[in-house]
Amino acid sequence: MTVETMKQIIRPYGDTTGDAMIQVSFTLPVPHGPRAELAALQLAGKMGLDPASVVHSKAMGPDFTFFIVYGKATHLIDYAGIEAPEGREFELLTPAQVNAAVKAGLGRRLVVVGACIGTDAHTVGIDAILNVKGFAGEKGLEYYREIEVHNLGAQVAVPDLVARAKAVDADAVLVSQVVTQKSAHIHNTKQMAAAFAEEYPTSLTGGLGRPLLIVGGPRFDTVTPSDLGVDRIFGKGTTPGEVASYLVHALVRE
């Protein structure tokens, strides 16, 4: 079967190669009925489903209708043209290697400041990276002898974060954003990056004139670091070891 996966052009798979069948669900702000079904099919058509079938539709109150649609996607995916995203741009190090590298490279402890900024109070993610307890069996950064951690906790205002980072002369600032409603995570992160840019007007980049800015959270998959003005984004399932290794890569080895 692995020949299959080398094919250039692929399509979705329902139960036969090439059938291209997919499932979609959505709500339209229109009353339930045949006209609504046509609207649903129009949308499916615009999405490139042909043929498409409304297999379920249900009134949700007088003004909304929920649909489940199955259909054949007419699009082709150029799989050959998709490069496997380069893995990590850095090597994964053990805590001992990280400690050794910091000691040798910086000659002092590497200082990080962490926080959930804005009104976000979801600290489980940043704590997973910073607290000794760690995540997925790996100890957090507090466990690293050569890393000094200042975890400011939840709902930290950006000015407070900047002030604290300056006060402790942070090498890196680690910020977590979990709430994404109305793109809160994007706004907050940009605001944070702007504040650091303002505070360190002559800086070149992270580690050169200002702390390295790292942001993390489960739903940053629609943006790039440069969109946000930060140096690196970490997503779902990040482990402390990855973050420590990245810190060495970005701040020590460079």
Add this chain to the structure above:
Amino acid sequence: MTVETMKQIIRPYGDTTGDAMIQVSFTLPVPHGPRAELAALQLAGKMGLDPASVVHSKAMGPDFTFFIVYGKATHLIDYAGIEAPEGREFELLTPAQVNAAVKAGLGRRLVVVGACIGTDAHTVGIDAILNVKGFAGEKGLEYYREIEVHNLGAQVAVPDLVARAKAVDADAVLVSQVVTQKSAHIHNTKQMAAAFAEEYPTSLTGGLGRPLLIVGGPRFDTVTPSDLGVDRIFGKGTTPGEVASYLVHALVRE
């Protein structure tokens, strides 16, 4: 809120007017991993989802990956341009009205032949229309004094159906098709229509030279009667009364 529904241009609704958010799931025939996620996002992009987020992906064996994606549909639906499909093109009659119309119009009983053709053995649907027991509280056509029903049952071969229709001089032939895998319902129906066309070469249309051809089943929503060469399609939830009324409309009143 009903003003809402009069709007010309609508978009899907997640939790705010205009957010245009929808849900999609599909399988791609590629191994699980970051490259597969990019392929999924490429498909989502081609479907017009922007931004799109892979919220779940799972390896199904070494060669397939299942995805759940949420995203914002960039398409607009021209709701004003969608006409409410004309309802029934015929009036709904009671059994007494049907009987009276047949008696007055034809002066004899109206003869129908029903069957599941091909290898399809799903008789529940056609029985719902034909058997006295009926469907959704309405009695089936056998209950109508002026309709003579020949229900041939399941897995009837097309030549047998044609022969029987001729033998009893059928006014209408009612065919059910429930299995749709590999478009079996379409193929079988077209084959049936072609056989009747061949058997009645000089016919003009249903009721004029050949029996009226009616097909029914839950998944005919992607085709029109003329695609299939039949006179009428009945879909999910059809009731016997609708069919009887249509027979009068097509064969008696015309």
Add this chain to the structure above:
Amino acid sequence: MKLGLDPAVVRRARELAARAAEPVIEMARTHTTVSVERAVLRLAGVTGADADGIPWVNRIVDAVRDQVGLEHGVALPFFASENWRSMKFALPAGTERDLALMRAREAVGAGVARIDRNRADRDRLLARHGDPEKPWIYLIVATGDIHEDIPQAQAAAREGADVIAVIRSTGQSLLDYVPEGATRQGYAGTYATQENFRLMRAALDEVSAELGRYVRLTNYASGLCMPEIAALAGLERLDMMLNDCMYGIIFRDINPRRTFVDQRFSRQIHARAGIVINTGEDNYLTTADAIDAAHTVVASQLLNERFGHEAGLADAQLGLGHAFEINPRIPDSFRLELAHAQLVRELFPAAPLKYMPPTKHMTGNIFAGYLLDAFFNLAGVMTGQSIILIGMMTEGIHTPWLSDRDLALENVRYVRRAAGDLSEDFTPGPFIRERAARVLSETVDLLHRVADDGLLDAIADGVFGVTRRPADGGRGLDGVVEKAAGYVNPATEILEAAP
């Protein structure tokens, strides 16, 4: 025994079932069919088809029938013939007859020996790879193409399926022959052929070894070729077979007499092969209402049990079928399901019951479907069912996709893991106990009527699956032949001899 059923009532139900079955068993003993005779030839090693794809066994049986009549069986004329390809047959007598009989016994004996070897192989593989714990997870594969089925079946096994069923193409059950070779062109299922059986069993043996768990294979000994397919299943080491005493009559309009004769022979083979049969009572509830008709399911199970025992099946081979089909809009639907499922469990404590998921009330709402399937899975573990067919959230839409199956397995895995032993905490209260007692008493009433009126008349009356099937209607009656005095069937001889 949580329901506190009255043992006297249970005993009475079994007596009535035996009484109702008796005349039909007598009929089955005294008749044969074209398919029984073809099965004998298959056991004797006749394979292949002519240039038009007509299997040789069909050609032979038809020729014997024309030239000799089938009332003596196909074995003697066939084994008396010097060159059967000439398609000239006669009934031998005297020493010729003795010789033919010897040859026939030898050839069929070799086929039965192969079945015995397969059974021993299965036992060996079960010992080596390990037999999964019950409930076994039963999954369907139905692409129509054996070469697409194979990877899907292997994937399903890797994801946790204990039993793989390859659904047949629609319409195969009405074919009066078994197609030949590997096939890639079925509708909503894949043809049952000896070669497809072989390919799939080999693929599952491979994956069983990989997983360290013996994965069973199932197909359908049902329809007009029930006896032959049973023979092929034995020859290719299938492990379970759908096989019902009445399904073909009710759902395929196959003639009742034909069916009853065929099912007896097919069960004799299954008994020998150590194959677990799966009966089809679940289907009744797709046409009848699951509450109103609950007792027809139980009555039919008792009949299937009786016919099965008579044909030599052990209790451990009686995969009696039932289903979770109560309308989910009915209040207390889940508790009613528990009552039905627990009743069947207690009536047949040693049977590997096969419990079927909701189908009739599955709609296009895949979320509602996923939920209903979860409650089905839960009812299965709470009432200790043996074989759980895994419901698909898309049951109301299409035959299962790869992802449907994967999600369905996640569903059942969660339920087993989270609530697998919930039966420990399940002590039916009055509502469930009374419902079970009521279904049982309705069953007794029904069997009473059936025993009095005769089973064939009851079927003609539409008692099962609300479908009327007169004893002389339906397909395949012309393939039924009354045995003559000198009828010979070396297969039955061996199968009916003390083991």
Add this chain to the structure above:
Amino acid sequence: MKLGLDPAVVRRARELAARAAEPVIEMARTHTTVSVERAVLRLAGVTGADADGIPWVNRIVDAVRDQVGLEHGVALPFFASENWRSMKFALPAGTERDLALMRAREAVGAGVARIDRNRADRDRLLARHGDPEKPWIYLIVATGDIHEDIPQAQAAAREGADVIAVIRSTGQSLLDYVPEGATRQGYAGTYATQENFRLMRAALDEVSAELGRYVRLTNYASGLCMPEIAALAGLERLDMMLNDCMYGIIFRDINPRRTFVDQRFSRQIHARAGIVINTGEDNYLTTADAIDAAHTVVASQLLNERFGHEAGLADAQLGLGHAFEINPRIPDSFRLELAHAQLVRELFPAAPLKYMPPTKHMTGNIFAGYLLDAFFNLAGVMTGQSIILIGMMTEGIHTPWLSDRDLALENVRYVRRAAGDLSEDFTPGPFIRERAARVLSETVDLLHRVADDGLLDAIADGVFGVTRRPADGGRGLDGVVEKAAGYVNPATEILEAAP
């Protein structure tokens, strides 16, 4: 009483909880906070905000604090002032004091009378429209815009919700003031304001009449303004309020002393208003493991019960919270959940328990999520929970969509209809009984430690929700003031008087 808990152990647990709570109650009696004082002003009818949007109650309390100190309460200086808008305050003495006291009592009395009227109105509406059967279905609305919330809440009610909760904007709990007016700009929730309360209650009254079923409204008396929001809830006839003795400490890093003082006053108002409080133990299990920390939930419930009783809440107002948060990959997870839920049910038989759905182990797999929510719903009905918060299949992804809510309601409706009385058939076996007994005994051990070490130290040690909160850390400590000898609070006077 299915678990056979030892009544002596249960009694011991309550004694220990009382002992642990006592010093904290004493502290709460002898202290006031800026928010308590602002709540007094709100009860006295002070509304509105200055041009910058700063509520007058904040301006006044801050001015009194600067000019007079808060140790005597805000009431006397405020009601002694001829023109409070001048923001000049002094502590009155003699007849001036008597006069101010009289005015204060009158004004606050009017506020309390309005609360009493609302309570009577609720009773009347419950009688007229009908009180839904338990378990009540509790649904969240969280668009951030009160004008989007309203139709969504009405839609949810029409689909079967018995309780509507309007989630607050993230961050509001840390604001040391209550925003004013109707708001349309929250993040992941809508601001709690008096006007928003009024609008939503009116909308739900409308839909209650339409449906013939009184639909309850809930918000959060939590965070730095807990007492004020409690007052507003009473004034606007909210029906339930999230209100916990420790949530703010652990999850919002609010100072422990501040929280304990604030919660007492807010509960006194809730008691008077007939509002059911909902405690927040469910949250512990989002940071701690649901099996390891099961006893911390129970210990906290016993503390919440004790604090609640002391503040005048009846058992029927103690909506103690707990949650279905065991990792679904753990074997027997569902039976462990049943053990926990049944334990809580039996420990607090008269409390309207609030049972929270899975959140922590919800992922992007919406099908798995829908399944887990179904089992949560099932645990709820099997163990007789009172208020069931409806889980969303998209919990791991986004705040609920309209369709998520609709599907969630379909889920719970099915479970209630199909298995609503399954508790009749649920008789915990040894596994569940032993688990429950073990959690109870761990609870006793923990409360022992807490009673010995002091509750504030236990919190500092991270006993609850694995989060350490020192007694002098966190936000809002500077808003806590020890009462002076002549401290006057007309609200507490009325609320603490025999009813």
